[in-house]
Amino acid sequence: MADTVRLTSLYWPPYTGENLAEQGASVAVARAAFAAMGHQLEVEFYPWNRAVSLAKNNERYAGYFPAYYFRTNKLLFSDTMGSGMLGFVEQKDDPIKWRALTDLVPYKIGVVNGYRNTIEFDDMIQSGQLSAVSVLTDKQNVLKVADDRLDVAVIDENVLKFLKLHDENVSKVKDKVQMNKKPLVNKHLYIAFNRGEQGEKWLDIFNQGLTKIDVDKIMATYMSLHFETD
Template identity: 50%
Template sequence: MTLLKQALISLALIFSPLLKADVLTLTSLDWPPYSSQQLKQKGASIAVVSAALKEMGHELKVEFYPWERAVHLAKNDARYAGYFPEYLFESSDLLFSDSIGLGPLGFAENKAKPVQWSALADLKSYTIGVVRGYVNTDELDQMIANGTLKSEAVNSDSQNLTKLGHKRIPLAVIDSNVFQYLIDNTPSLQPFKADLQMNPKLLVEKSLHVAFTNNQDGQRWQEILNQGLKRIDVDKIMADYLAK
């Protein structure tokens, strides 16, 4: 694509709100504090995307589903242009937005049985709790897939934390902000609140993104959202929301 053509597309996107305000419809999951029907502004990630689209004169509509269904619908149902929040990974089916925030990914553990490790290979003797359908890190996911590391999959982070509380697993992969929110706000986890903690060694601080379907509509919304993200302070919106 020539530089002139790119410039014309960008200008068209910038000024398109003056002509027509459109609604971007995405799927998401219940993943507080980043996304949830129960939260103010429906979560930190949704607050960021809404602010970016507002800068471009557009609106956001989010429909919530269990994670695997949210991903499936976004890829296969023309009503949706994509889903979020998602980590970056290699895909020919998806187009990723610029970062909509950061999430510190690590392991939750039981304080009675803390785990010391420096490399993932140190965890070969442990069974790691994961959430079905979640992308974690390339190395961790590959080591689980090839059998180097043992894992047990459940449908939600709260289920893994319950298993940790009962000492059925020693570790569970989880975002530390999600861990803190669930421990503070989930009634069924209150008996374990004093027993669970984040392992002090993080896996990685992951960037969060909107994953758009790789088609003409997805490309259009990717460009619009990226333009809007450049106009706002993503880190401040995220930090202010998480501080509430």
């Protein structure tokens, strides 16, 4: 019997977004995996911190996505449902060179409130070793870098590409910013299910569904079909 699973998400194009084609590449993957097991997916979109909070505290939802993995005893992470290259957006006229994270000490770095990056990077921000400014969206960070209010900002490479192509404000400054040549890390994406009977049920269903689909093909097809046309 077909059931409906409800998850929360955020506007994080091209991966997720209520008004994106198929609601985004990651939603397309998740929907295909659940459909392969005979179930339907409903996604509700909120600002990131609210999406996480609602998913954890409201029994209506089985979890949230797309999430980066982190150690916790409160959530169950699915098998990987794709990945994205995480790095830094910088000014084209003033690129930075770095090898180790300690090389970033002189710079003012933009981060998004609630986003997890890498353990070492986040720990260095938490301890005050790195100077970070927190905002609510990737878009705000890109505009701040373009306006020379930040030296660099953490961002997924595909998110920056999307914003430069499709966001009215970012497209105006697209020639001022670029991805730094050195990636921070290739981050895998997951669904974070709530720990408990329902979460375990949907985790098992989703992971089985992933084995029945070609995640990389769905992601690649989505990007080629929709990346420059929506």
